[in-house]
Amino acid sequence: MLDDEPLILLDLEFAVEDAGCIPLTALALDEALTIVRDEAIAAAILDVSLGKGQTCEPVARELAARGVPYVLHTGDLDRMDEGVRRLGGLLVPKPTPAAVVVARALEGVRPDPNFA
Amino acid sequence: MSKYREDQAHRAYDDSPDRFRAHHPDDAFDGASGVLFEQAMAQTRMAICLCDPHQPDAPIVFANRAFRALSGYEEAEIVGRNCRFMQGPGTDRAAVRRIRAALEQEEVIVVELLNYRKDGSTFWNALHLGPIYDAEGRLLYFFGSQWDVSDVRVARAEERHARELARELSHRMKNMFAVIGGIVNFTGRTRGIEAEAREINERIQALGRAYETTLDEASSGFIEVGQAIRSVLAPYDPQGTRIHFEGNGLRSDFSAVSVLGLSLHELAANAVKHGALSRQTGQVTVRWARNGAPGAPTIVINWIEQGGPPVDLQHLLLESRDPGIVDRMLAMARGNIMREWRKDGLWATLRLPLREDVA
Numbered sequence: 183m184l185d186d187e188p189l190i191l192l193d194l195e196f197a198v199e200d201a202g203c204i205p206l207t208a209l210a211l212d213e214a215l216t217i218v219r220d221e222a223i224a225a226a227i228l229d230v231s232l233g234k235g236q237t238c239e240p241v242a243r244e245l246a247a248r249g250v251p252y253v254l255h256t257g258d259l260d261r262m263d264e265g266v267r268r269l270g271g272l273l274v275p276k277p278t279p280a281a282v283v284v285a286r287a288l289e290g291v292r293p294d295p296n297f298a
Numbered sequence: 299m300s301k302y303r304e305d306q307a308h309r310a311y312d313d314s315p316d317r318f319r320a321h322h323p324d325d326a327f328d329g330a331s332g333v334l335f336e337q338a339m340a341q342t343r344m345a346i347c348l349c350d351p352h353q354p355d356a357p358i359v360f361a362n363r364a365f366r367a368l369s370g371y372e373e374a375e376i377v378g379r380n381c382r383f384m385q386g387p388g389t390d391r392a393a394v395r396r397i398r399a400a401l402e403q404e405e406v407i408v409v410e411l412l413n414y415r416k417d418g419s420t421f422w423n424a425l426h427l428g429p430i431y432d433a434e435g436r437l438l439y440f441f442g443s444q445w446d447v448s449d450v451r452v453a454r455a456e457e458r459h460a461r462e463l464a465r466e467l468s469h470r471m472k473n474m475f476a477v478i479g480g481i482v483n484f485t486g487r488t489r490g491i492e493a494e495a496r497e498i499n500e501r502i503q504a505l506g507r508a509y510e511t512t513l514d515e516a517s518s519g520f521i522e523v524g525q526a527i528r529s530v531l532a533p534y535d536p537q538g539t540r541i542h543f544e545g546n547g548l549r550s551d552f553s554a555v556s557v558l559g560l561s562l563h564e565l566a567a568n569a570v571k572h573g574a575l576s577r578q579t580g581q582v583t584v585r586w587a588r589n590g591a592p593g594a595p596t597i598v599i600n601w602i603e604q605g606g607p608p609v610d611l612q613h614l615l616l617e618s619r620d621p622g623i624v625d626r627m628l629a630m631a632r633g634n635i636m637r638e639w640r641k642d643g644l645w646a647t648l649r650l651p652l653r654e655d656v657a
Contacts, residue, residue: 186553188631189560195630209553209632233551 183207184214184238185229185255190276194227197280201288214241218248225287226252227274230266242269251290255283312340314373318348318360345369345444347381348430351401351437355380359439368444370416381442384423386414397427404429404437410447422448468510475506500567501560504530508559521555523548523586523597530559531584534566534575541566541575545586550597551653557631558597561648564624565601574606574643581605588652595652596633603643 198205208214257276315336345365406428486495574580590596633650
């Protein structure tokens with residue numbers, strides 16, 4: 183999960199745990215990029231606008247290149263950056279209950295063949 | 299910028315004072331310093347004109363280059379006409395009346411009014427006019443200086459608009475927080491979980507107070523940390539005598555507000571229930587400062603309770619109540635909290651990364 187608001191991250195973290203997954207959180211772009219590159223992640227939840235004019239676009243692009251499904255969790259659908267929109271993540275508007283956000287993110291995850 | 303200011307004619311000697319002098323031989327400066335004065339008047343970027351109130355309809359008798367550049371008219375088109383040729387349909391009649399009254403009373407005034415250039419385009423003119431007397435105190439001329447303040451007016455209008463927006467946003471946000479509080483409370487009531495609902499509501503309202511202070515600086519993207527701290531803690535010290543604030547004008551970006559505000563709310567709520575604020579004599583000092591290594595600045599907040607009940611009891615009660623929510627919030631914000639229980643109260647140190655760099 184990437185969000186510049188720690189409390190939203192905390193809420194999502196609980197919801198991910200409840201869904202039986204292992205949460206990894208990032209407050210900023212660099213943290214998120216490190217996670218994407220170093221960890222085997224099943225799905226991602228990305229806040230679009232990260233403050234100071236930054237968006238999650240670099241992270242979304244990395245995820246798309248790796249075939250990792252992600253949702254764009256944003257409070258600002260109307261003003262959403264064209265570049266981010268074009269990348270085509272699943273849109274989940276804020277506020278949506280954390281459990282629902284996590285469920286949407288997991289929709290795109292294919293079952294692990296080892297557990298099938 | 300304006301194309302009217304880009305002419306390079308200032309490189310040449312301006313002969314408009316010569317023509318003025320030819321027609322007004324008694325009103326010229328004498329000698330070499332006179333030439334300097336005249337050239338200064340001719341060359342200044344401030345548009346200047348002189349009108350002769352003794353001629354019919356007080357015509358302009360001199361207009362410097364800046365005046366010509368600003369208005370777009372040639373000298374021959376200006377000299378001999380009354381100043382009102384600069385006015386147009388959008389010019390405020392009240393401003394014109396003030397000018398007329400000042401001329402009649404021989405007063406100095408500054409008026410902003412919409413003026414028209416030769417090409418029909420408009421500009422906001424900060425017109426400064428007043429009388430010029432001779433050595434015997436007889437009225438000779440009226441001077442008028444013109445300054446294009448169109449950009450200033452746009453900036454002022456934008457600033458006013460931004461202030462109105464911030465006020466509206468603040469109003470809506472307060473309203474929204476009040477509505478949310480209402481929903482939480484009546485849900486708790488109907489479900490028989492009033493205490494839980496109150497606790498939730500107190501957190502929500504603390505968050506609302508922390509954000510409220512950020513709106514004044516909404517456009518800058520930064521918050522005054524001290525302001526946020528003060529407003530979060532205000533309800534715990536209505537008299538303003540129990541909580542002491544010590545800090546400088548530390549600024550941070552928005553992302554610190556929520557965790558900072560809620561953490562301090564939790565500490566204050568605990569102090570009211572079990573700590574220094576549970577006794578009449580108890581005091582809390584909140585101190586904030588910038589710290590940390592270069593390139594990795596942090597906000598450090600000291601929370602110092604004094605004059606509270608003996609600490610052992612407090613400690614136990616604290617442990618049993620909602621363990622770790624402050625720790626978890628701060629950890630998620632890449633910060634931490636250290637607690638130390640001294641004889642007469644809790645000393646806590648909160649640390650949060652300070653993101654103060656302007657992108």
